[in-house]
Amino acid sequence: MSLYLFQILNGVGLGMIYFLISVGLTIIFGLLNFVNFAHGAFYLIGSYLCFTIVSLTGNFWLALAIAPLIVAALAFLTERTLIKRAYHLPHTYHILITLGIALIIQELTISIWGPIGKSVSVPDALQGVFQMGHFYYPKYRLFVIIFAAVIAFALWLLLERTRFGALVRAGSEDTETVSLLGTHIHKLFSITFALGVGLAGLAGVLAAPIRGVHPFVGVEVLGIAFVVVVIGGMGSFTGALVGGLIVGLVQSLMTTIWPQGSSLMIYGAMAFVILLRPYGLFGRG
Amino acid sequence: MMKQKKSSLFGGVTLAALVTIIVMPLLLPSATLATEILIFAMAALACNLLLGYTGLLSFGQGIFFGGGAYVASICMIHWQFGLLEALLIAMLTGALLAGLVGALSIRRKGIYFVMLTLSFSQMAYFIAYSLSDWTGGDNGLLDIPRPPLMLLGFEVSDLVSSEAFYAFVGVLFMLIFVFARRVIHSPFGTTLVAIRENENRASAVGFSTNHFKLLAFVISGGITGIAGALYAMLLNFAPLSNIELQMSESILIMTIIGGTGSLFGSILGAGSIVLLGDILSSVWPRWMILLGIALIGVVLFMPSGLWGGVGSVADRWREYRRRKASAAKSSEVN
Numbered sequence: 001m002s003l004y005l006f007q008i009l010n011g012v013g014l015g016m017i018y019f020l021i022s023v024g025l026t027i028i029f030g031l032l033n034f035v036n037f038a039h040g041a042f043y044l045i046g047s048y049l050c051f052t053i054v055s056l057t058g059n060f061w062l063a064l065a066i067a068p069l070i071v072a073a074l075a076f077l078t079e080r081t082l083i084k085r086a087y088h089l090p091h092t093y094h095i096l097i098t099l100g101i102a103l104i105i106q107e108l109t110i111s112i113w114g115p116i117g118k119s120v121s122v123p124d125a126l127q128g129v130f131q132m133g134h135f136y137y138p139k140y141r142l143f144v145i146i147f148a149a150v151i152a153f154a155l156w157l158l159l160e161r162t163r164f165g166a167l168v169r170a171g172s173e174d175t176e177t178v179s180l181l182g183t184h185i186h187k188l189f190s191i192t193f194a195l196g197v198g199l200a201g202l203a204g205v206l207a208a209p210i211r212g213v214h215p216f217v218g219v220e221v222l223g224i225a226f227v228v229v230v231i232g233g234m235g236s237f238t239g240a241l242v243g244g245l246i247v248g249l250v251q252s253l254m255t256t257i258w259p260q261g262s263s264l265m266i267y268g269a270m271a272f273v274i275l276l277r278p279y280g281l282f283g284r285g
Numbered sequence: 286m287m288k289q290k291k292s293s294l295f296g297g298v299t300l301a302a303l304v305t306i307i308v309m310p311l312l313l314p315s316a317t318l319a320t321e322i323l324i325f326a327m328a329a330l331a332c333n334l335l336l337g338y339t340g341l342l343s344f345g346q347g348i349f350f351g352g353g354a355y356v357a358s359i360c361m362i363h364w365q366f367g368l369l370e371a372l373l374i375a376m377l378t379g380a381l382l383a384g385l386v387g388a389l390s391i392r393r394k395g396i397y398f399v400m401l402t403l404s405f406s407q408m409a410y411f412i413a414y415s416l417s418d419w420t421g422g423d424n425g426l427l428d429i430p431r432p433p434l435m436l437l438g439f440e441v442s443d444l445v446s447s448e449a450f451y452a453f454v455g456v457l458f459m460l461i462f463v464f465a466r467r468v469i470h471s472p473f474g475t476t477l478v479a480i481r482e483n484e485n486r487a488s489a490v491g492f493s494t495n496h497f498k499l500l501a502f503v504i505s506g507g508i509t510g511i512a513g514a515l516y517a518m519l520l521n522f523a524p525l526s527n528i529e530l531q532m533s534e535s536i537l538i539m540t541i542i543g544g545t546g547s548l549f550g551s552i553l554g555a556g557s558i559v560l561l562g563d564i565l566s567s568v569w570p571r572w573m574i575l576l577g578i579a580l581i582g583v584v585l586f587m588p589s590g591l592w593g594g595v596g597s598v599a600d601r602w603r604e605y606r607r608r609k610a611s612a613a614k615s616s617e618v619n
Binding site for chain 1: 336340342389392393395396397399400401403404405406407408411412414415530531534537538541571573574576577578579580581584585588
């Protein structure tokens, strides 16, 4: 029983990390109407920055605070210099541009940090396990669940309760009208892109002590984020949350039953959802 | 008049492909390199049928490439399949996989379609990885034979020398090239273009667009499967990277850099990237950065790819000549 509880908690933690990645993808898609194929690559930068900051200063909290901001700043620059030029093109071209960016980031990552994966140690304060009766659970993983939940709530507040959030949501419905009403739409685009990508960077930092960092994980992360948004429905905050948790739980529970097949099963789950509900669980068609 | 020009131009393209195939081994340092180019040109051609002519951006081409390579190799190793049987089974495998992936993916349009093909590509990778008894997993499938070419019970060639294998692949490539041209210029092909241009309209006119898209997928998968099997025979080895997402991306990038919507572009794209990789990969292992830059450059500045670039330079040259001629004429008049 406690084994299952353990795996369920693992799944929730994993699911929250997947949520952070996918919700960024979804926000960007909602407003800018394109899918960022470099999303996994920015996640990669986040986790490698975490590695570098931790190995230089030994301070994980610094990495948690700074790395996502650096990733967001890089995303901002990328949007300003490259992606902006493609908005008027059909969406095939957006994909190809971000694919090019992903390729460049991945290869640069390998040139800087080398092709072999690295590990990041868990911060001192969160070493060891949390005990409740006979149940033990690693403190760091518990922290990830709580921290990601706080971020998710803050993000929800940002999107639902602030002027910025209202603009993003309005822009997702009708970009032109928002622009006509006097909003500097391109600025909004850049900030939203930076926010969405920054969330992927944050996910990269949080995952680094659990899974280590590896240059080819960007592709895997992108694939998983796609599964999440296909299951949850694109452009939906709830969809990203539920989709992320489903994928995390499926993957984590499968590791107890059939370890090699755990990655496989999430794609199976996706195919299943596509057959039953082609527009995803929360998709609007 | 337009039509006539078009058909003669396309006749020229087949000729150009033939000349390229004949000249390529003479210019390149090895027939093996030339064979590799042709194999990837085949895969890019198949990708072009989807992307350039049907407007479907598929990240699943590696599934069909790797699938064809694995099944053909397994049949040759375990059941002593001959050359043509192995290629046939690779084609069927590619077509079947494409039918499956296509049938699920085309349930969604646009960006979702693209994401689905990418996810299935990841799925195929994990399947190949976990079936390591059959695929060799991370180590790849080793000792793949290259059976002799038998026709009607006679051995035409043992295909041992790389030149002989190149000739065989060249003939196969031409057959596929001509077949692809026939497909494109058939009513089926023009319907695909109609779907690319405006799917809603094509469907309103009464075409069942999903059937057309699925068939395009199946054809593309079949050709890609053959390419995968040939690649395994060329290397005598089927690495796991055949079925990785990176393979799908490479095929896609070759297609785009070469030029979508032109079959000859696929030869240019595959040729330039395979050559670039061959020259640079030993000197600079991170040469793929250049691919990323080239991809962005092509998208922003040369959307019709290398082939389109050649075309527009030729157009400008003609324009320049005409202007010069008319300037000369007008100065004469004055």
